[in-house]
Amino acid sequence: SSQSAVEPVKTLVVGIYHNPPKLRAADDGSPSGILGELLVEIAQREGWQLQAVSCDWIYCLRFLLEGEIDLLPDMAYTEQRAESFSFHQVPALYSWSQLYGQGGVLVTDIEDLANQRIAVLSGSVQQSYLEQQLQQQGLVAELVPTESLAEGFALLQAGRVGLVAANHYFGQQWASRHQLQASPWLFQPSQLFYASRHGQQLDVLQQIDSYLERWQQQPGSPYYQILSRWGAAELESSRQQHSRNLLLLVISLLLLVLGGALVLRWQVKEKTRHLQASETRLNTILDTVDAYIFIKDTQLCYQYVNKKVAEFFRCSPEDVIGHNDFAFFDHTTAQQLQANDREILERGERKVREEENTTNDGRLTRHFLSVKIPLRKPDGQIYALCGISTDVTELRQQQKAIHQLAFYDALTGLPNRRLLLDRLQQAFALHQRQQQQGALMFIDLDHFKDLNDTLGHAVGDELLVDIANRLQQGIRSCDTLARLGGDEFVLLLQELPDDEQRAWQRVQVIAEKVLQLINQPVQLQLQPYQLSASIGVAMLSDGDSVDELVQRADMAMYDAKGRGRNRVRFFNQQMQVDITERTILTNRLRQAMEKGELYLAYQPQFDQQQGISGAEVLLRWQHPEHGPYAPADFIPIAEATGLILPIGQWVLQQSCRLLADWAKEPGCQHWQLAVNISPRQLHDTHFVEQLTAILQQTEAPAENLLLEITESQLLEDTELALRHIHQLAAMGIRFALDDFGTGYSSLQYLKTLPLKQLKIDASFVRDLLKDSSDEAIVRTILALGQSLELEVIAEGVETADQFKALYQMGCRQFQGYYLARPGSLEQLYQSCPPNHRPDR
Numbered sequence: 001s002s003q004s005a006v007e008p009v010k011t012l013v014v015g016i017y018h019n020p021p022k023l024r025a026a027d028d029g030s031p032s033g034i035l036g037e038l039l040v041e042i043a044q045r046e047g048w049q050l051q052a053v054s055c056d057w058i059y060c061l062r063f064l065l066e067g068e069i070d071l072l073p074d075m076a077y078t079e080q081r082a083e084s085f086s087f088h089q090v091p092a093l094y095s096w097s098q099l100y101g102q103g104g105v106l107v108t109d110i111e112d113l114a115n116q117r118i119a120v121l122s123g124s125v126q127q128s129y130l131e132q133q134l135q136q137q138g139l140v141a142e143l144v145p146t147e148s149l150a151e152g153f154a155l156l157q158a159g160r161v162g163l164v165a166a167n168h169y170f171g172q173q174w175a176s177r178h179q180l181q182a183s184p185w186l187f188q189p190s191q192l193f194y195a196s197r198h199g200q201q202l203d204v205l206q207q208i209d210s211y212l213e214r215w216q217q218q219p220g221s222p223y224y225q226i227l228s229r230w231g232a233a234e235l236e237s238s239r240q241q242h243s244r245n246l247l248l249l250v251i252s253l254l255l256l257v258l259g260g261a262l263v264l265r266w267q268v269k270e271k272t273r274h275l276q277a278s279e280t281r282l283n284t285i286l287d288t289v290d291a292y293i294f295i296k297d298t299q300l301c302y303q304y305v306n307k308k309v310a311e312f313f314r315c316s317p318e319d320v321i322g323h324n325d326f327a328f329f330d331h332t333t334a335q336q337l338q339a340n341d342r343e344i345l346e347r348g349e350r351k352v353r354e355e356e357n358t359t360n361d362g363r364l365t366r367h368f369l370s371v372k373i374p375l376r377k378p379d380g381q382i383y384a385l386c387g388i389s390t391d392v393t394e395l396r397q398q399q400k401a402i403h404q405l406a407f408y409d410a411l412t413g414l415p416n417r418r419l420l421l422d423r424l425q426q427a428f429a430l431h432q433r434q435q436q437q438g439a440l441m442f443i444d445l446d447h448f449k450d451l452n453d454t455l456g457h458a459v460g461d462e463l464l465v466d467i468a469n470r471l472q473q474g475i476r477s478c479d480t481l482a483r484l485g486g487d488e489f490v491l492l493l494q495e496l497p498d499d500e501q502r503a504w505q506r507v508q509v510i511a512e513k514v515l516q517l518i519n520q521p522v523q524l525q526l527q528p529y530q531l532s533a534s535i536g537v538a539m540l541s542d543g544d545s546v547d548e549l550v551q552r553a554d555m556a557m558y559d560a561k562g563r564g565r566n567r568v569r570f571f572n573q574q575m576q577v578d579i580t581e582r583t584i585l586t587n588r589l590r591q592a593m594e595k596g597e598l599y600l601a602y603q604p605q606f607d608q609q610q611g612i613s614g615a616e617v618l619l620r621w622q623h624p625e626h627g628p629y630a631p632a633d634f635i636p637i638a639e640a641t642g643l644i645l646p647i648g649q650w651v652l653q654q655s656c657r658l659l660a661d662w663a664k665e666p667g668c669q670h671w672q673l674a675v676n677i678s679p680r681q682l683h684d685t686h687f688v689e690q691l692t693a694i695l696q697q698t699e700a701p702a703e704n705l706l707l708e709i710t711e712s713q714l715l716e717d718t719e720l721a722l723r724h725i726h727q728l729a730a731m732g733i734r735f736a737l738d739d740f741g742t743g744y745s746s747l748q749y750l751k752t753l754p755l756k757q758l759k760i761d762a763s764f765v766r767d768l769l770k771d772s773s774d775e776a777i778v779r780t781i782l783a784l785g786q787s788l789e790l791e792v793i794a795e796g797v798e799t800a801d802q803f804k805a806l807y808q809m810g811c812r813q814f815q816g817y818y819l820a821r822p823g824s825l826e827q828l829y830q831s832c833p834p835n836h837r838p839d840r
């Protein structure tokens with residue numbers, strides 16, 4: 001060894017590409033094949049440490065150029081390459097191409113190729129050479145391109161082609177193994193060398209030369225041993241044996257020497273054209289895909305961008321190269337991008353990330369889904385990163401729109417029920433964990449439905465938007481204002497004072513403010529309107545679950561409505577008690593009819609001449625556990641639940657049956673029954689029909705049935721109620737106006753309704769002797785009755801003094817405890833025949 005003990009070991013990085021038998025990597029990665037082993041032999045003698053790097057040919061070249069590898073075996077000398085690489089002098093191998101075929105095909109000249117099918121390696125120098133030669137000679141032959149040389153030989157053995165073109169090293173190996181014949185025509189001769197980067201490793205090249213010079217002159221030298229190991233020695237010798245071949249080779253070599261420059265220049269041109277073509281192809285693909293593709297070096301400067309990136313930056317790809325993101329994006333974006341990129345380079349991992357990028361002129365902000373991968377050299381070192389970004393802006397916008405639809409109210413843009421419940425859930429959890437105070441406020445606009453119906457839905461919508469804006473302006477950012485639909489708004493208040501009492505006070509102040517905001521007059525269709533709302537509040541501490549809280553705020557809101565609207569009510573336990581009782585009562589009432597717990601009481605009515613003139617029918621309910629329920633308690637519930645319909649029907653049936661019985665008794669033929677009719681009944685579309693049927697069934701005299709209606713029940717949907725009243729009146733049924741004087745007392749009704757009787761309300765009778773205005777009202781009603789020819793009956797007459805006073809004022813019909821309490825039929829008959837006449 002020429003290496004001295006003190007000299008450091010020389011390490012040579014060698015590029016290995018797969019081209020057996022000339023060059024390949026052994027199983028352990030070390031250089032192998034003819035040129036590989038030759039180098040190993042020399043290195044052993046020189047004490048060089050070889051480090052093999054496997055790469056494809058084109059990358060091997062590039063790595064050599066960039067100094068990543070020191071030496072590349074199997075490089076043909078060309079003038080152009082000599083500018084970038086250094087070669088040694090003595091060719092390590094001579095190579096040429098040859099044609100191989102089954103026995104019988106003998107190609108000695110290009111002309112022998114006429115009408116042959118020849119397999120050629122696709123994109124190879126043989127292919128382009130043969131194409132060119134055939135064309136020049138005006139010959140017709142079919143070149144069959146193959147993916148690999150092995151494939152070409154397989155086609156040959158299958159009889160699908162007559163010949164295969166290959167470099168003779170590969171061809172000879174295959175031919176000898178498969179008994180194929182090599183044609184004597186040799187073409188494309190070349191000399192193969194080890195090459196280094198220009199001006200580098202010159203001492204190594206010099207050493208290689210000295211070994212080659214020596215060994216090529218000694219049969220049995222390592223050079224020939226290697227050649228024979230790889231089956232190339234025979235080739236070398238067969239070359240000598242076949243004089244014709246040799247001659248041709250010599251001519252070829254001569255050609256190489258003399259006209260070599262020409263051939264090589266052509267080859268370089270071919271290769272360049274090829275590379276350019278494939279680069280153009282690649283660029284076309286990269287420029288047409290709908291993605292932003294770029295390569296950045298380790299300094300994060302762009303090395304490559306496709307057309308889309310350049311278009312996004314509004315410049316040419318050339319103007320992008322060499323610049324970093326600060327040249328194209330705003331400062332924040334560039335900083336973020338560089339941070340992301342550095343992570344890729346440092347961690348060496350592929351990353352998928354969503355980026356929001358704004359250009360430096362602030363012109364565009366887009367969302368990208370970026371995949372970034374580190375690019376590595378064969379030794380694993382990262383030298384760049386490649387990014388592929390897809391514009392997902394529209395997708396994100398669509399997702400946002402879907403989110404908006406799912407969680408926000410379309411009309412007002414406020415959070416909808418779903419989002420509210422979500423936030424409430426969070427607030428409630430926070431309250432339970434950290435005792436954070438909060439409140440839920442239900443806001444229901446009063447009489448909004450009427451307004452909507454009269455002014456139209458467009459105006460109604462406008463109003464809701466207006467209210468939403470007003471409320472939104474009045475709340476803090478930590479609060480949530482939502483619209484549940486219709487005219488129902490909900491305000492979730494958070495971040496209230498820790499102290500329960502102070503929190504409560506704060507909510508009260510906010511609720512009053514909300515009321516005021518709603519009370520501010522609005523201009524609707526040139527008319528000023530003043531709205532009001534009923535507000536119910538539940539503190540987060542009022543419930544054990546979100547459902548319960550919602551229920552309780554709602555309860556409080558209904559309570560506010562029930563107390564006359566335009567007010568705030570906080571949930572309290574009494575509301576819960578009331579609601580619970582109401583629920584129990586409702587359930588009991590449902591069963592009351594079936595269980596026969598309902599019955600009727602009759603309170604006699606008197607007139608001056610005839611004593612008893614009839615009775616008012618009053619509903620009674622005797623519950624087995626609770627005892628009697630007062631009508632004032634259960635009738636509103638029956639009304640609200642609709643149970644009043646079957647109950648009222650039953651009352652009418654009973655009453656008509658009684659009237660029919662009385663009609664047969666001479667003593668009470670003229671008696672009438674006054675039956676209370678609830679608003680719900682009067683508005684029921686089947687009411688007239690059902691009552692007609694009852695009258696027919698029972699054969700009761702219709703003119704003895706007196707239906708008591710109140711003024712207030714005429715207020716809603718007057719038209720329908722009036723129609724029913726007129727239809728029934730036409731059948732002979734009479735009507736009394738109950739509670740006359742307490743409501744709106746519109747004289748309009750008195751004129752239009754087919755009334756028979758006015759009833760002076762018990763409240764006037766009660767204070768008749770104490771309150772002069774009550775006395776005035778009673779007198780007025782009596783006068784009205786007289787002039788309109790209506791009977792007037794006073795109800796709730798409890799004392800003799802009242803009776804007397806009424807009588808003196810001209811009242812002639814009476815009902816009240818003073819005369820008789822409501823009782824059973826027996827009791828009614830017992831009071832007959834009465835003789836109650838006031839003492840004069």
Ligand SMILES: Nc1nc2c(ncn2[C@@H]2O[C@@H]3COP(=O)(O)O[C@H]4[C@@H](O)[C@H](n5cnc6c(=O)[nH]c(N)nc65)O[C@@H]4COP(=O)(O)O[C@H]3[C@H]2O)c(=O)[nH]1
Nearest residue numbers: 618619631632651676677678796797798815816817818822
């Ligand atoms: N303080 C006092 N009260 C007297 C006196 N005389 C009679 N009353 C009571 O005054 C009420 C008269 O009935 P109303 O004004 O139609 O008021 C009725 C009526 O609106 C309704 N109601 C009763 N039965 C029925 C029914 O069958 N159907 C419908 N829809 N409502 C009914 O329930 C209300 C209350 O009925 P009741 O509790 O039976 O109460 C009855 C009766 O018991 C008196 O001298 N002093």
